Amino acid sequence: MASASTHGSTSSVDALDSRIPGAFPASSVSSHQSLYQAVFARRSEYTRLRRIRVKVGSWNVAALKGTEKDVAGWFVEGKGVEEAMAGLDIQGQQAAGADQRESVGDQEARSTHKATTIPENDAGSLPGGEEVGIYALGLQEVVDVGSATEAFKPYTDPAVAQKFKSAMLDALPPGYQLVAEQQLIGLLLLIFVSPSITPEVKFVSTTSVGTGLMGYMGNKGAVTTRLVVGETTRLVFINSHLAAGADKAALERRNWDVSQIISRTKFEPIVDHMGLTQSNGDGVGDEDFAFWFGDLNYRLEGIPGDDVRRLLTVHTQHLDAVKSEPLQTSATEQMDEEVPANLPAHMDPASLHTTISSLLPHDELHQQQRLRKAFEDGWREGPIEFLPTYKYDVGRVGLFDSSEKNRCPSWCDRILYRSRTARLAYEMKVQEEEVARKKDEEMKARGLEEAGADEDLLFDYDPATDGDDYDEFADSEPEVVVTKESFEDDITLEYYTAHQRVLSSDHKPLSAVFALKYDAVVPELRARVHQEVVRDLDRAENEGRPTVMVVVDQHSGYETTEPSDTDSLDHEGIYFGDVRYATSKRRSITIANTGRVPAVVSFVDRPAEPGRPTGPMPPWLLVRFDRDPDKNPTAPSEHDQYTIEPAEVCNVELKLKVELIELVRELNEGVATLDDVLVLRVENGRDHFLPVRGRWLSSSFGRSIDKLIRIPEGGIRKLQRQKPSATDQAVKWSAPRELFRLTESIEDLVERTLAEWDMTSSEGDKPPWQNNAGWPFAEESWGATTSASRVSLRANVYEALDCDQPFDTAFTADVLPMERLEVLAQTLLVFLWGLQDGIITEELWVQLESSIAAREKAKQQLALDDERMWCLEILSSAPTHNVSFVLLTSMLSRVASEIVNSTSSSARPMSAPRSSVELPASPRVTVRRKTLSQIPEVARRQLINRNYAVIFSGVMIRAPQFGKGKEKEKRTREERMTNFIEMFLRESEEGR
Template structure:
């Protein structure tokens, strides 16, 4: 199993080659969600015979430990791609003869061997399938760098320049059109996979990885590089190039087994989507593929065999070669005097030089043959022993018959001379090519399951006392953990028999077949102390034909769509066109040309309504509701834009927990269920009244264009476009832009925006002039009418409300009562039209002044930057703070002058400030004079107007009744207009206490300008 997440290895840098893999969650964040709609894929899979065709491909797997020797890349193309360098006498499985009859002799070859030229025999020919006869080339190299060097073994990265040199050499030898589809390097390990032009279109889901098992258990001087490809969308192939621990002692053997287990448990490939459309939640591991090939320098030795004896046995056969070395000098392979004469060598070396009249014995029964010698040595092969003991490669791994000499260790530059150095290493089959099919692994797992079940039955019977029923009776099941782990039947094949084709049912249910055709070593390659070896497999597989699959896919989709439509919920959405308006482009097209809800022209604060009808036109009940709409980043989320509200003419469903959870999973905020033929009416209301949105619409950074999503459970989504055409407004603009709007109002600029380059038309916004003038005029009429009528029975609103007309008395001005009139006034302001047209002729002047006062406040609150911008207020407040700290109270005239001096830096804002404060001062004077409290009444019992905006203690007011009334009015006006005139920085981040202090300072500034200077 992979290391625990709590282990120290998890803290290793993930970039170190071969380090422990990270957590699966982080490694596979890119994995897509599993599709919930499997019907189409499953139906398509059931018809797989119609869109797959059998294909055949040869797979050539090669392995070579190059020992970090220079010049070895010059031999790679000749033996691996061209199939050269084989020796007939030691050919191996499938090789019967060499094509090159005039090839260079061994003596000549060894005589010219060098590091600057290929060592392959000259004039050699291919003795196995080569070139374009092979569809997939999979090459594993070991020790392409010197891994015995501490600098290389501990290097935190792989040097790509070395791999580049090898790739260039192999690509030069490949037939035209062959391409590299997978590569992975781990320090000295390199795996390269090339495919032919015919196979390339069938390669998908390539994934490579590496596992280091060297120093400290994870460094890359030992380990494996692996690759996974999917062939024809049906067949998973895994290739493992490994270099296991070296050494001939028991500890080294155990470490090799540990290395193999680590490689198996820690290898992770990227997830893939199978043929039925399911994407794995986690990556694939070794064992999930259909065919696996494990090759490399596995380093398993000949256990318990003296090296000198093995060399002597094998030298008997190599002396038949024209080596010009050991046999010529009369020496054995270990350097001792040879007792074998040329005659005896000829007699005992696999019938070499035998009498032509003699009938040659088959190699497997000839006691003097090389195969007999090999067969006698193989029982001592550690790999076979570990497989049989169930300690490594016992779970379905197989190997072709070994009919070639050990691949290690040879003198570099020699064909058949085993290690003549001081170490005199025992020859061994260190380099191997194993393969495993899905069927073989399943057979192994079935045996393990049977053994486990047998063990459990045996324990159960022993627990019942049935283990020894009598002296003559034996227990039915007897499990011994010390012996039953012996996998004596791990190799169900005859090691010397030619392989037979093995049928395999793939993971995705397709029928494949594999046959090992060749397994041999290339003895005539001299540039390394390891002989390279290769194995050639013939694979018959079912390949998906894309054109046929596409046609079947369409048929299946149409049929499923027909079946699904008959039984799925279905609704129809009808948009009411009776209130349609011209389309936004002002062409002759009408709302009928727009497949959605068109609100037409949209003005500030004006509500517009449209209706839709939803009908259940299916055969089953339909549950639906609006779900979150698709939006761009930064826009408000939810089912509706902030300027739209939606109302159904019925109550939503009352859902139990299961139904509520289902609705929540589909993001249905409210759900409604309609029976077949039932309908529901829905009203959509649009209103633009939020200052920020008005500003964005004016500037063109926002639009009234959105899409609502009506989701039907187990049905399809309906998309309902919604749009409107924004009519430019004077609200939510800056003073600097408003003073540049020409005569006629903002609507004159419907298709353009006010610019700083436009000439200044007004000293202050014309809208401000119009509103203040209208209020002053109406106030005069109101006061005059009141004086004339003399309403003794009911006091005037200003008699009991010191904030009137800006603070409404709910008895006369309830919220929403005058919404339509306000909208008409907003429109009149934007279009530069008379305000009187917005009122009913019978509307009293008193009510008119109240409503226009509301428009004035709305206009000031919406001004971008306000009358007194944030930075300007900071300067004014700084002066106030300085005065407060110095405890020197400025005279009112000095304070007013200080404020006006600060505002002089922004002259147009200064004009607006003076305009508004002068207007309020005049209004307050007129209302205070109209109140006229009885001067003879003591202040303690004086009937003063209420102060709705701010609490005022009576003892702080003037003892003069007229002055006290004026103070109340000024205080209320200043409080109301402080937020409308001033803008302050970071107000939302301030403490409530600090906000109150700042607000009081603003009110104080306004009171200075509202005060009647003639009063004392």
């Protein structure tokens, strides 16, 4: 279970979608980083040096009554220290009140859980009160963790913690606040801070890790708090109670507890002043300074408990008699009289210092650190110069466990600390050792002879013993630490001792006082620096950003059909004026680099809108730059990029052309418009939005027969921007006027072309209708006129159709009848292909095909005239479609007759003309030679009919679509469609 309380902002910045075109699409993360770096470079302007004391206390209260009455005295006021056994130079501090302090005997005699057990008239030996900025108190066994009732309670009784909190608050000076509290069954962590630094404490996060029963219960484990002071320094406090026991299994379990606490501890994320989340959640190891304290339960290994008790009792048995003198002097007097008096403690064989030094090599915690099994990665401890803190008889100052268990005295209670610098140094050391080990193995693998040449480099490596000459856990001078926020702090351990004169538990409390120096951020000063940096960065960024100027060349005037069209003159952006079907319109823009750095430009995807195709360009617009795209762009994109150097210009041509028949239909119906916005992206610069628009001129292409027969004389363009009245919706024609005009002109031009050929061709010239039986409707049968010329002529014909103007206006005088015929023939095919419902609708063809399939199955054959009559009866249900069908097939039949009966065809018999035509709408259909008549004229007519049927069946008939895997059925249908058209092209006598 984890809880968190946070001081300060913890909101996260919503992510921006960089794909949406904006003013400056550069990465927000990089800009935040550069801003942070610039602000950080001026940190001396907004930080002020702060010095505080951090006091850490640990005490196993053994679930005994009255311990809360002692906690304030020893922890806040620094009392209960026995100077002779404290290992501190505090005798000067105690000298003034030493005579008034209560004796050990009197103290033990009045010991009771109803009042404090701390000696009366104790002036205090350690810094306390207002001298300390942060108090971190860790208690263990505030409840009986051995009780199943307590261990499995579904709730935590707040009254237990409340009595310790109240005792602390009563003793602390006014203004101190509790900023963190966490309890896990018997573990309790309380952190108080002084009023001077309370505003600087933020991002407080507390959590718990249980490692007891089944590896997760809370009878053992840790409670942990992370806080940040001054917005620069992360502190972590870990109060833990590890597995008990003196055997090897218990030792291994303690090490396991430590690893679990480290791996499972996670804190809430930290959000910096710019609103950016610094991490997904810190753990142990991400802090700048960590303090690990509690009943770690490490024992003395390899030495009998009676021997330890005997050694230590020498220093405690006359404690009351020597309370005002150094203990080692009294003990020395009991030794051989030849030992000189007043020896330094570390040289006196009978001193407490020497006794402790002889016992510490047996300390399991130090052993596990050296073996790198626990607390090896930078954790250290102040010098131990005090008696073991465990285990004493309750109510006694120096009497070790006198119960039947006679537990061996041990330093179970410890306070460790670690800095970021120490942790990183350990990790570097491990890496160096790994490199050395691999190098040693490589050299040994080369063999002794070869290794002999490098004897000075070859060495033995033993991680268990190497580096023993360096004590990484020893105390040191003030340590400079580079924090995670890259500030320089330092920490010094000032005091580390036990409170021997506290009698209410079988453990002695432990205190450590640290002097911490850190740079604290002053928010007001930082805000001012931040504003200045933002202003400077904006100025520098604008000067270094690529900038371009876009100039639109609208040409001279707009091609509008209505001179009064003021909308075109007021349009901002790229205006194409009037747009006709299949007619190209061009505009150009000039992009000039007006900045100091190269500009990389590209057209990117337009803002997404419902129903609009994605991509940088609408389907009716093409763009062409006057240069090749960059081959190796610095920032690869899915769109072509072009680099423009400073003071250079780039010309871009935009071509608008509407050819897709689906788009023509939508434009005619007003569903779609020629109106869009192009996005010209300048990498690391500002996007430019270019509106593009054109005015669509209605076309007769892409409409249905039912609508075409209602267009009055004058053409569809006559209705431009008009709302037809009810009378205008009446049927005007039996078939579309456009079909009448096209078929009539094609018949006339076929006759003129054949006659002109007979009069002007030279002997040996071969007419196109002899080279291809599909002429003039097969594109491959046309003359050598350039495609560009035909496109222009065809666009003119389209305009003549839409405006109901004579076709002669679409051609210049030098265009020959044959070329005119071929352009009109292609126009007819395009017109038929674009009809919305076709000449024969899908519904009509379903009826026709059903009857054809039934007769095929019954193998029933009808006379040609009867078969035609049967088909026309079905088509008669749609009179306008029927008239249009008869009009087209009659025209094709007459054209075929004209070609077959022409003088050029008779004089020069067709020599194996092509018998098939391939169009996008039709597959290749071949006429077999054996099916052709032996009569040349009849064979020629059969070839022409077949080719015409192939060409026109695909543009006249709308048939249902087949899915994948239906190729056989598809071929069968196409053959039926071709035969159906061909039936109406045959002459009546062919059926006889």
